[in-house]
Amino acid sequence: MSTAVRARDLGKRFGRRWALSDCNLEVPAGRVVGLVGPNGAGKSTLLNLAVGVLTPTTGSVEVLGSRPGAGPEQLARVGFVAQDSPTYGALSVEDHLRLGARLNPGWDESLAQARIARIGLDLHQRAGRLSGGQRAQLALTLAVAKRPELLLLDEPVASLDPLARREFMQELMEAVAEHELSVVLSSHLVSDLERACDHLIVLGESRVQVAGDIDDLLATHHRLTGPRRDPADLPAGQQVISASHTDRQTTLLVRTESPVHDPSWTVSSLDLEDLVLTYLRNASKQASAPTLEVLR
Numbered sequence: 001m002s003t004a005v006r007a008r009d010l011g012k013r014f015g016r017r018w019a020l021s022d023c024n025l026e027v028p029a030g031r032v033v034g035l036v037g038p039n040g041a042g043k044s045t046l047l048n049l050a051v052g053v054l055t056p057t058t059g060s061v062e063v064l065g066s067r068p069g070a071g072p073e074q075l076a077r078v079g080f081v082a083q084d085s086p087t088y089g090a091l092s093v094e095d096h097l098r099l100g101a102r103l104n105p106g107w108d109e110s111l112a113q114a115r116i117a118r119i120g121l122d123l124h125q126r127a128g129r130l131s132g133g134q135r136a137q138l139a140l141t142l143a144v145a146k147r148p149e150l151l152l153l154d155e156p157v158a159s160l161d162p163l164a165r166r167e168f169m170q171e172l173m174e175a176v177a178e179h180e181l182s183v184v185l186s187s188h189l190v191s192d193l194e195r196a197c198d199h200l201i202v203l204g205e206s207r208v209q210v211a212g213d214i215d216d217l218l219a220t221h222h223r224l225t226g227p228r229r230d231p232a233d234l235p236a237g238q239q240v241i242s243a244s245h246t247d248r249q250t251t252l253l254v255r256t257e258s259p260v261h262d263p264s265w266t267v268s269s270l271d272l273e274d275l276v277l278t279y280l281r282n283a284s285k286q287a288s289a290p291t292l293e294v295l296r
């Protein structure tokens with residue numbers, strides 16, 4: 001199976017602050033990947049590293065088997081829509097399509113025209129006069145019509161109203177089905193991604209908290225509720241992600257490849273949001289825990 005994005009010990013530091021650190025990832029091709037995390041988690045940094053806009057401070061990243069931005073061929077294989085769907089305000093929709101055709105060797109003019117017509121954009125309208133949602137659709141059209149193998153989208157629905165959000169994701173899914181794309185898209189909200197994505201990367205406090213196919217993640221994480229006990233007593237292979245206790249009762253969120261047979265537990269499944277929030281809570285607890293530090 002080919003790999004869309006592979007990161008090895010990838011890190012990026014701005015001044016004294018690590019925007020991303022110790023990032024190890026292997027994203028299979030053909031997936032729609034949701035990249036989720038709160039403000040400042042490192043999502044844009046990871047996408048900008050993957051597209052070659054930023055260079056790593058540590059480690060390496062490979063996209064479709066090559067270094068990001070390695071040359072014109074590599075650039076043609078990757079579509080990128082940066083945060084806030086950048087377009088040229090003074091240029092019309094038609095000018096954008098002409099620019100796309102001029103700059104991209106694999107440009108699919110009929111795809112671009114059909115998409116613009118379907119969305120209902122006026123070819124003569126300047127991009128500066130379009131609504132935020134329309135600009136996002138224009139930017140997505142430019143990225144899709146270059147016929148990339150991988151599409152990287154940085155918070156594409158952030159500025160859209162709920163209906164436009166839904167339509168945008170629908171359009172994206174159609175593009176994925178029609179053109180066998182791999183997609184990585186970032187968001188703060190799991191609910192934006194739940195329907196569309198089959199793979200998830202959760203970033204928190206500049207680190208990957210958990211990553212994997214969503215079906216696997218949901219099948220291997222369970223909530224266990226039962227009489228109060230020490231999580232350290234669990235069998236090997238049951239990794240405790242979070243634990244909470246009352247006087248009599250313990251609730252654990254565990255990750256395990258095997259079924260839980262212990263009859264003293266009531267085992268229930270998690271939804272994706274529970275899972276993401278648990279990992280993010282852990283990350284912020286670790287970040288705020290006091291650490292010994294050598295000051296220079």
Ligand SMILES: Nc1ncnc2c1ncn2[C@@H]1O[C@H](COP(=O)(O)OP(=O)(O)OP(=O)(O)O)[C@@H](O)[C@H]1O
Nearest residue numbers: 014018019037038039040041042043044045046188
């Ligand atoms: N060019 C830069 N110079 C300095 N610091 C930066 C730069 N870009 C990002 N950072 C810092 O790196 C951290 C991660 O930022 P990043 O934009 O990757 O997060 P994000 O998850 O995309 O956030 P958001 O959801 O708010 O867009 C933040 O603390 C941010 O302030």
